[in-house]
Amino acid sequence: MSDALVEFLRRRGGAVHTRTARAAGFTPHAMVTAVRDGRIDRIRRSWLVHPECPPPRRAAATRGGRLTCVSAAAERGLWVPPADDIHIWVPPTASRLDPTHVKLHRAIGPVPLANIQPDEHIVNVLFHVASCLPPADALAVGESALRHRIVDAEVLARVVWRSPRAAEVARVAGALSDSGLESHFRALLTAAAIAMRQQVRIDGRRVDGLIGERLVVQLDGFAFHRTPADRRRDLEQDARLVLRWYTVLRFDYAHVLLDPEAVLDRIRIAMAQGLHLPPAPR
Numbered sequence: 001m002s003d004a005l006v007e008f009l010r011r012r013g014g015a016v017h018t019r020t021a022r023a024a025g026f027t028p029h030a031m032v033t034a035v036r037d038g039r040i041d042r043i044r045r046s047w048l049v050h051p052e053c054p055p056p057r058r059a060a061a062t063r064g065g066r067l068t069c070v071s072a073a074a075e076r077g078l079w080v081p082p083a084d085d086i087h088i089w090v091p092p093t094a095s096r097l098d099p100t101h102v103k104l105h106r107a108i109g110p111v112p113l114a115n116i117q118p119d120e121h122i123v124n125v126l127f128h129v130a131s132c133l134p135p136a137d138a139l140a141v142g143e144s145a146l147r148h149r150i151v152d153a154e155v156l157a158r159v160v161w162r163s164p165r166a167a168e169v170a171r172v173a174g175a176l177s178d179s180g181l182e183s184h185f186r187a188l189l190t191a192a193a194i195a196m197r198q199q200v201r202i203d204g205r206r207v208d209g210l211i212g213e214r215l216v217v218q219l220d221g222f223a224f225h226r227t228p229a230d231r232r233r234d235l236e237q238d239a240r241l242v243l244r245w246y247t248v249l250r251f252d253y254a255h256v257l258l259d260p261e262a263v264l265d266r267i268r269i270a271m272a273q274g275l276h277l278p279p280a281p282r
Contacts, residue, residue, distance in 0.1 A: 002034045006050065009040060014053025015061040017116035018046050046116075056086045057118070063097050065090035068105050068120045069128040070141070076122070079144035079180035081137045089128065091115050107131065110159050122151050123159055130166035136187040138165070140180035142173040181219050182208060185256050185263075192264050194271075203240050211267065212276025216241055220252040247275040 069087035109124030209217035
């Protein structure tokens with residue numbers, strides 16, 4: 001029974017509430033024995049933790065909560081901005097807790113979950129992301145969830161969010177962006193009232209964005225632009241586009257996130273020069 005309990009914890013992500021273990025058929029004696037033998041840990045009297053439990057999950061169990069927001073999103077493999085703190089949901093009635101290196105979330109998400117549930121629902125993850133992050137970052141996380149098919153856009157549209165920010169992210173989020181970088185860029189142009197079509201096919205290949213008829217925008221994220229071969233591929237595509245009377249502006253992660261006004265300035269100057277308009281008849 002002790003071996004089965006250890007394996008049960010491992011398969012459930014490393015941390016379960018004692019009520020969950022009892023519901024699965026494990027007796028209090030089996031839990032006490034496994035803890036006494038050092039095979040599992042008991043935290044806050046009611047949480048059982050596997051020795052190999054990931055530190056963020058252990059931190060959540062220590063505070064009687066569960067991972068949420070960017071911590072839960074990162075655990076699912078979604079795009080998230082850099083974060084130093086662990087984000088943990090705790091019940092609104094939870095007593096004063098140690099906030100060291102932890103961001104505590106107390107709001108109740110749209111999906112009802114028991115306090116002993118160690119895994120946050122993706123809808124609640126996006127709810128907390130929307131309240132915690134800047135809008136562009138929240139949109140990037142939401143679109144990442146759509147691209148990974150963890151959630152469906154039609155489902156998000158019908159959720160009663162009880163949060164204007166979360167509702168707006170759900171409304172705007174789409175599945176066309178190839179990366180969080182593209183989500184940031186789209187939000188940047190939307191705020192500047194610059195219309196752009198995403199993932200337009202030109203010369204048999206897709207471009208990240210097309211402004212007007214001729215101004216192409218390509219975004220170099222970390223995932224697909226790392227090697228010399230990637231760089232040669234990008235240059236060859238740019239050359240094909242230029243030979244077809246397109247103008248290509250290429251920006252990377254640092255441009256968009258760290259110097260967005262310079263990015264907008266270059267695009268506006270290009271539009272002022274008419275580079276987004278069809279070529280004049282010759």
